[in-house]
Amino acid sequence: MSMLALVYRHEMRLLCRNPFLALPFAIQLICWGFVIIPYESQPVHYEEIAAVFYGSFQWIMLVNLLLIGLFAVYMAAKDRESGFELLAATYKVNNTEWVIGKWLVAQTYAFCFTLVTLLVQGIWFLGGSMGTEERVQSLIYVFAQMEGACFVLVTSGFLLGIGIKHMLAYMGMAALLGLTLLSHMNSYGFAYVNPRLNLLTPFDSMYVFTPYESIWGLGSVFEGAMLHQLAVMFISAILLAVAFLLFRPYRSSRREKGLWSAFAVIMLVPAVLAGGIRVAQYDSALEQYIDTGKQYLSESMGDKGGFIDAMTERPRYPFSMDQAQLNVQFPSENRIKADSVLSVTYRGETPAPVNEFSLTLQHQLEITACSGSVKLTCSRTGDLILVQVPGGMQPNEPLQLSLRYEGNVRQYRSDALRQQSFAEADRIYLPKEAGWYPLIGERALAQSDPDYTYAAFEITNGGLVEDYPTAFTVTIADKPAGLPVALTIPREPDGMYKGTTQYGLSLIGGHFEESTVGTTRIVAHPEVMQSARQAAETYFTYWNALEEWLGVPVAPRVIYVLDKHHSYPIQSAPRRDYRAWDVYDMKDIDPTFAVSSLARDLTHGYPPMGEDADVLQRAITWGLMRQLHMDSGNKDFAEWYAQEWPFDIPAEVTERVELLNRYDEKGEEAFRQAVKYVFTQYELDEKDDFRLEETLDRYEGAESR
Amino acid sequence: MSTVEINGLNKTYRSVSALSDIQLQLEAGLFGLLGPNGAGKTTLMKILSTLLPYEKGQVSIYGYDLAKEGDQIRGLLGYLPQHFFAPAQFTGREFLHYAGSMKGLKDRRERNEQVERLLTEVNLQPHADKKIKRYSGGMARRLGIAQALLGSPKLIILDEPTAGLDPAERIRFRNVLERLAKDCTIVLSTHIIGDIEASCEKVAVLNRGKLLYQGTTAGLANQAAGRTWELQVPYAEYDKVEQEYTIISSRRETNHAVFRVIANEQPPHQDAAAVPPTIEDGYMAAISGVNR
Numbered sequence: 001m002s003m004l005a006l007v008y009r010h011e012m013r014l015l016c017r018n019p020f021l022a023l024p025f026a027i028q029l030i031c032w033g034f035v036i037i038p039y040e041s042q043p044v045h046y047e048e049i050a051a052v053f054y055g056s057f058q059w060i061m062l063v064n065l066l067l068i069g070l071f072a073v074y075m076a077a078k079d080r081e082s083g084f085e086l087l088a089a090t091y092k093v094n095n096t097e098w099v100i101g102k103w104l105v106a107q108t109y110a111f112c113f114t115l116v117t118l119l120v121q122g123i124w125f126l127g128g129s130m131g132t133e134e135r136v137q138s139l140i141y142v143f144a145q146m147e148g149a150c151f152v153l154v155t156s157g158f159l160l161g162i163g164i165k166h167m168l169a170y171m172g173m174a175a176l177l178g179l180t181l182l183s184h185m186n187s188y189g190f191a192y193v194n195p196r197l198n199l200l201t202p203f204d205s206m207y208v209f210t211p212y213e214s215i216w217g218l219g220s221v222f223e224g225a226m227l228h229q230l231a232v233m234f235i236s237a238i239l240l241a242v243a244f245l246l247f248r249p250y251r252s253s254r255r256e257k258g259l260w261s262a263f264a265v266i267m268l269v270p271a272v273l274a275g276g277i278r279v280a281q282y283d284s285a286l287e288q289y290i291d292t293g294k295q296y297l298s299e300s301m302g303d304k305g306g307f308i309d310a311m312t313e314r315p316r317y318p319f320s321m322d323q324a325q326l327n328v329q330f331p332s333e334n335r336i337k338a339d340s341v342l343s344v345t346y347r348g349e350t351p352a353p354v355n356e357f358s359l360t361l362q363h364q365l366e367i368t369a370c371s372g373s374v375k376l377t378c379s380r381t382g383d384l385i386l387v388q389v390p391g392g393m394q395p396n397e398p399l400q401l402s403l404r405y406e407g408n409v410r411q412y413r414s415d416a417l418r419q420q421s422f423a424e425a426d427r428i429y430l431p432k433e434a435g436w437y438p439l440i441g442e443r444a445l446a447q448s449d450p451d452y453t454y455a456a457f458e459i460t461n462g463g464l465v466e467d468y469p470t471a472f473t474v475t476i477a478d479k480p481a482g483l484p485v486a487l488t489i490p491r492e493p494d495g496m497y498k499g500t501t502q503y504g505l506s507l508i509g510g511h512f513e514e515s516t517v518g519t520t521r522i523v524a525h526p527e528v529m530q531s532a533r534q535a536a537e538t539y540f541t542y543w544n545a546l547e548e549w550l551g552v553p554v555a556p557r558v559i560y561v562l563d564k565h566h567s568y569p570i571q572s573a574p575r576r577d578y579r580a581w582d583v584y585d586m587k588d589i590d591p592t593f594a595v596s597s598l599a600r601d602l603t604h605g606y607p608p609m610g611e612d613a614d615v616l617q618r619a620i621t622w623g624l625m626r627q628l629h630m631d632s633g634n635k636d637f638a639e640w641y642a643q644e645w646p647f648d649i650p651a652e653v654t655e656r657v658e659l660l661n662r663y664d665e666k667g668e669e670a671f672r673q674a675v676k677y678v679f680t681q682y683e684l685d686e687k688d689d690f691r692l693e694e695t696l697d698r699y700e701g702a703e704s705r
Numbered sequence: 706m707s708t709v710e711i712n713g714l715n716k717t718y719r720s721v722s723a724l725s726d727i728q729l730q731l732e733a734g735l736f737g738l739l740g741p742n743g744a745g746k747t748t749l750m751k752i753l754s755t756l757l758p759y760e761k762g763q764v765s766i767y768g769y770d771l772a773k774e775g776d777q778i779r780g781l782l783g784y785l786p787q788h789f790f791a792p793a794q795f796t797g798r799e800f801l802h803y804a805g806s807m808k809g810l811k812d813r814r815e816r817n818e819q820v821e822r823l824l825t826e827v828n829l830q831p832h833a834d835k836k837i838k839r840y841s842g843g844m845a846r847r848l849g850i851a852q853a854l855l856g857s858p859k860l861i862i863l864d865e866p867t868a869g870l871d872p873a874e875r876i877r878f879r880n881v882l883e884r885l886a887k888d889c890t891i892v893l894s895t896h897i898i899g900d901i902e903a904s905c906e907k908v909a910v911l912n913r914g915k916l917l918y919q920g921t922t923a924g925l926a927n928q929a930a931g932r933t934w935e936l937q938v939p940y941a942e943y944d945k946v947e948q949e950y951t952i953i954s955s956r957r958e959t960n961h962a963v964f965r966v967i968a969n970e971q972p973p974h975q976d977a978a979a980v981p982p983t984i985e986d987g988y989m990a991a992i993s994g995v996n997r
Binding site: 002003006007010013014017018079082083084086087088089090091092093094097098250251253 | 754755756758775776779780782784786788789790791792794795799802803804806807808809811852856
């Protein structure tokens with residue numbers, strides 16, 4: 001047996017005899033118990049197993065890394081501190097055998113942490129709804145993340161333990177982990193330093209909050225993480241060589257020193273290569289993000305204090321896209337190629353013909369052909385396509401326009417730490433806001449809101465509320481084999497997607513299943529489908545009540561259950577026929593909040609539409625609460641409004657509330673009828689022209705007639 | 706024939722000279738190293754044990770250059786530091802196996818044979834499977850001696866090996882050393898002059914980094930020949946004697962004190978008489994400069 005093996009064996013024996021070193025494993029198992037048992041005892045699950053796992057894995061791993069790092073310093077320093085190293089240094093064992101023997105013991109100890117985590121993950125994931133490939137990918141990801149981090153931390157621990165000959169070595173390790181935590185937090189949005197620094201972490205943390213993305217799993221981070229960890233391993237090897245060269249250098253033979261120096265130089269090449277590729281990868285993503293962000297940070301936005309609200313995308317555009325046929329292909333990763341035939345109608349009030357209209361298509365997509373049923377030309381500026389029709393377009397006369405386009409669909413958000421749209425072999429996400437198909441009008445696909453992040457802005461989705469519905473016919477060719485895809489319009493038995501929608505199209509492909517509640521399609525990860533259905537059934541009561549009362553369709557045609565970071569940007573733009581939910585939308589549904597959210601969506605949400613719209617929105621909420629027997633403890637609308645209003649109600653608002661409250665005093669039905677009338681008028685009117693008092697006057701007149 | 710040759714060895718700690726121009730030749734057998742605390746004994750032993758680099762001079766051990774062939778020398782070395790520590794979670798036997806492994810005893814059977822023999826020689830066989838943390842100071846010291854003797858070393862360096870050993874163990878240890886001294890060089894540093902006297906043929910005295918004496922033990926005793934005196938003085942003059950002479954020992958008798966002192970001249974006291982010197986006298990004479 002070689003001397004290295006003998007050193008390893010004896011040091012391992014010592015390690016096994018230290019009962020305190022088993023404590024972290026017990027603590028780790030207890031921590032996992034606290035994560036798994038409450039999850040498994042839930043009657044329905046709101047989050048996927050993998051989502052819960054990775055949420056806990058990250059902080060448990062940080063604690064583990066601290067313990068491993070401190071242990072590594074201890075292993076490197078213990079014999080020096082005890083004096084045994086002084087004796088061992090007189091033995092025949094050479095520095096390599098002695099240092100590497102102990103380093104391997106520390107690595108073995110660290111590997112036990114990885115093993116415990118992998119066991120917990122492997123066993124827990126057996127109960128999850130995922131294929132073997134996904135399970136294996138998850139295990140490989142966790143293994144690479146933990147082992148890479150352990151490798152570099154153990155090596156750094158040895159470097160510190162050898163280089164710093166007192167307690168400062170332990171403090172150095174804690175400081176190192178502190179920096180890692182800060183870098184990790186940088187991607188959580190708590191710190192605002194250059195996100196490239198996140199690449200210096202011992203494990204890949206180039207994502208926002210969690211690497212796991214519901215139906216897309218680890219797809220967005222897996223390859224990057226492997227490359228990152230590969231670079232980490234090579235850098236660790238260099239650090240190991242440095243640690244060795246620092247260990248009692250006079251004791252090393254010239255040959256040993258030469259070998260380790262050569263080893264460090266050899267490792268430098270793949271380290272620079274792997275690290276360089278990883279940095280270049282992220283750099284190009286970040287540059288793309290910054291370029292895109294600058295494009296949407298226009299001067300006009302600057303005039304408004306750098307902020308433009310998505311919902312102000314008004315007034316109505318006098319053109320409609322009544323029909324759209326799309327033939328979409330995915331020729332290679334993140335590339336799309338599409339043929340579209342659009343039917344555009346001029347809806348202007350003036351009878352005179354117009355000569356041009358605009359379409360919006362994300363600027364990364366290049367138009368390769370443009371023709372129409374009449375002679376026309378297409379020109380491009382950024383996202384906008386200007387279609388000029390020399391012969392003019394008559395009102396209500398449809399024009400057929402054929403557009404062929406192709407290009408890269410990958411887009412980023414949050415300092416390029418999150419992918420906004422992508423089309424890969426195992427996952428697709430093309431939200432409407434990615435501008436992957438032509439939208440009618442001059443639309444702001446996104447806006448750059450100034451903030452304090454590194455890029456100094458965050459790109460958020462444009463509102464993209466359509467004025468007219470479009471009848472879509474979509475065929476998807478060359479989609480990745482075996483990957484289920486869904487659109488916001490249903491799939492026909494012939495494989496085509498057909499449907500009329502005012503929202504538009506969002507295409508997803510990933511690990512999901514589809515179910516229906518009432519007429520609403522639900523697209524969700526199989527593990528959360530039950531809770532999504534349960535939530536939809538709860539909402540179904542509210543939707544039904546609103547539809548019966550106000551006579552407008554409220555129940556969405558489709559609900560996508562996504563992760564928080566992909567669902568939130570969509571939620572900020574209200575739309576009735578499509579919704580994106582995350583865990584918080586399904587869990588602990590607060591009836592009052594749910595009802596007020598529906599009312600807010602009906603009145604087009606958050607933008608400052610004025611007190612009239614706000615009073616209407618609250619009147620709808622109040623009416624619905626009464627219809628659904630939600631006891632607020634208030635006798636009428638005015639009293640409830642006063643209670644809900646956080647400050648003193650301005651006199652003009654009180655007046656408007658009183659106008660509606662008169663009907664509530666007459667009875668519930670009178671109130672409901674009055675609100676229904678006002679809402680109907682609100683829907684018909686230009687929103688800026690809406691006046692509650694005048695509308696109620698008209699209602700009074702109609703009533704008296 | 707010299708097994709260890711030290712020529713012009715210098716070692717400084719920052720600006721403090723720990724060893725200055727040491728010239729020393731050792732042969733196979735037991736060699737005693739004497740000197741007060743801070744004399745440079747431990748520094749010299751650490752250098753010989755390849756633990757410390759040195760600035761100047763040449764050291765050759767069994768023909769190997771210490772500066773260049775440390776790894777070869779370590780293969781010949783057995784070392785017991787002044788403060789011996791072994792991982793407390795090991796049993797004595799396990800530790801010796803570990804130490805043996807690191808000393809190059811890769812063959813388990815050979816290692817096992819040596820470990821068992823040494824456990825018997827240092828009288829630790831009954832405690833061999835006890836954890837080291839349960840060892841008494843003397844037992845730990847004996848274990849330290851055993852590890853130093855593992856691997857059949859050619860050069861054995863022992864720093865205070867008998868500290869903490871009871872008289873019976875000291876005798877047992879001396880016997881072991883005497884047997885080993887036939888084939889190898891043993892450097893023994895101790896404050897217990899009796900050990901040197903009983904075991905070593907040759908001895909060196911260091912003080913403040915300088916070599917004061919190198920030669921036989923009898924020669925060291927002779928350093929004090931004609932300078933060792935015994936005198937009786939009244940108690941009242943105790944302090945005066947202490948200030949004037951290098952006192953080797955004193956004992957109290959009925960109404961006076963009897964001193965053994967080192968002095969170049971016969972002390973002007975009544976009953977002052979020259980006595981035959983011992984090694985201790987020679988050592989004291991050397992370090993106090995009375996021999997010059």
